[in-house]
Amino acid sequence: MPADAVTGPPVAVRCAAIALSGSGSNAPALSPGQPITLTIHDLAFGGEGVGRIGELVVFVPFVIPGEVIEAEVTEVKKKFARARLIRVAQPSPERVEPRCRYFGQCGGCQYQHLAYPAQLRAKHKQISDLFQRIGGLGAAAIDPVVPCPQPYGYRNRIMVRTQWNSRQQRIELGFLGMDNEFVVSINECAIAEPVLNEDLQKVIANPPTRGGLKVTLRVTPEGWVVPRDSFFQNNFFLLPQLVETVRERLRDAGSRRLIDAYCGVGFFALELADLVESFVGVEYDGQAIQAAKQNMAQRGVTNGQFVGGPAEDYLGGLLARHPGEPTTLVIDPPRTGVPRAALERIRRARPHQVIYVSCHPATLARHLQVLCTDSAYRLVKVTPHDMFPQTQHVECVADLRVGNNN
Numbered sequence: 001m002p003a004d005a006v007t008g009p010p011v012a013v014r015c016a017a018i019a020l021s022g023s024g025s026n027a028p029a030l031s032p033g034q035p036i037t038l039t040i041h042d043l044a045f046g047g048e049g050v051g052r053i054g055e056l057v058v059f060v061p062f063v064i065p066g067e068v069i070e071a072e073v074t075e076v077k078k079k080f081a082r083a084r085l086i087r088v089a090q091p092s093p094e095r096v097e098p099r100c101r102y103f104g105q106c107g108g109c110q111y112q113h114l115a116y117p118a119q120l121r122a123k124h125k126q127i128s129d130l131f132q133r134i135g136g137l138g139a140a141a142i143d144p145v146v147p148c149p150q151p152y153g154y155r156n157r158i159m160v161r162t163q164w165n166s167r168q169q170r171i172e173l174g175f176l177g178m179d180n181e182f183v184v185s186i187n188e189c190a191i192a193e194p195v196l197n198e199d200l201q202k203v204i205a206n207p208p209t210r211g212g213l214k215v216t217l218r219v220t221p222e223g224w225v226v227p228r229d230s231f232f233q234n235n236f237f238l239l240p241q242l243v244e245t246v247r248e249r250l251r252d253a254g255s256r257r258l259i260d261a262y263c264g265v266g267f268f269a270l271e272l273a274d275l276v277e278s279f280v281g282v283e284y285d286g287q288a289i290q291a292a293k294q295n296m297a298q299r300g301v302t303n304g305q306f307v308g309g310p311a312e313d314y315l316g317g318l319l320a321r322h323p324g325e326p327t328t329l330v331i332d333p334p335r336t337g338v339p340r341a342a343l344e345r346i347r348r349a350r351p352h353q354v355i356y357v358s359c360h361p362a363t364l365a366r367h368l369q370v371l372c373t374d375s376a377y378r379l380v381k382v383t384p385h386d387m388f389p390q391t392q393h394v395e396c397v398a399d400l401r402v403g404n405n406n
Contacts, residue, residue, distance in 0.1 A: 037069070037089065038051040048061050158192050187204065199217045250328055255353055259330070280305055312345075
């Protein structure tokens with residue numbers, strides 16, 4: 001990308017830009033609308049670049065460590081400020097041209113300007129930093145991020161929204177913008193599977209007639225029963241590797257029993273059933289649990305069962321079923337994670353192994369810290385999988401074992 005590339009319209013120069021490379025207590029006070037020149041030192045979790053003005057941290061999206069940029073201050077708080085990118089004065093060699101024409105407006109992607117190998121390194125560093133800062137856990141247990149073989153055109157599910165634009169007197173149909181408030185109309189999504197973009201064209205041709213609606217488009221996984229609103233992993237291209245990682249961790253622990261909390265349509269339970277003597281899957285989504293039973297019947301699996309209801313309510317009883325027998329608990333919860341009360345139940349019951357699958361590293365770090373308190377569990381390893389290329393998200397598989405047992 002050329003040095004004068006911009007992600008937004010240039011700001012008219014009201015005064016000379018202030019050069020602020022990141023140190024010194026005499027740095028001038030900032031105010032919204034002020035132009036600044038800034039050196040980027042890091043990428044924060046969430047994808048924003050980090051620069052410093054004295055002790056004040058400045059967050060700027062769509063930049064890369066090592067770049068010198070020109071920006072306009074948009075928000076000033078006591079300990080940090082935010083700015084929007086105007087121009088990259090000294091670009092990083094890892095800067096690339098985004099494939100999506102909506103990048104920088106649509107809020108779905110944060111990293112299309114960053115070469116894919118650099119995205120993987122950035123995510124690994126962010127996970128390591130979060131685990132040390134939030135969880136008090138060492139970074140040595142974190143494997144390199146497993147790359148996706150298809151960094152674009154991989155999403156098998158998208159949800160577009162409608163919003164009434166009173167100024168333009170029209171319906172906007174697309175994704176939430178960077179402000180997380182207004183919908184940006186789109187004609188295609190660069191990270192969605194091609195068939196979803198074909199379906200999107202049909203929706204655009206016959207759009208909803210009012211705002212406030214959501215339209216879900218998805219590719220149904222082959223061989224699985226998945227209700228329209230039930231969860232399934234969003235990336236078929238990396239999913240086999242994710243499954244193999246979980247299988248490898250379960251084999252290593254040698255457990256005879258498996259509990260799959262938040263089991264959805266039974267995906268992990270059924271993919272792991274041949275490695276254990278028996279399993280139980282728990283899921284609160286009634287349609288998903290019925291689908292899980294259908295998926296089990298289709299596969300001829302007979303060594304397990306699926307139970308409908310909140311996983312938190314069943315954990316205590318399920319974990320007490322086979323005292324003393326090696327049991328693995330797989331938890332793949334929503335992005336918000338497992339409730340604190342459920343984590344405490346796990347600590348008290350102490351199954352032999354916990355495999356925690358999470359798409360939110362910060363939540364995962366907090367929950368692992370709870371489980372590892374007082375050496376109740378030890379973290380064996382974390383294997384991140386880039387199920388969400390071009391975005392801030394990453395799927396992690398954490399393997400915990402009771403105390404000092406191997």
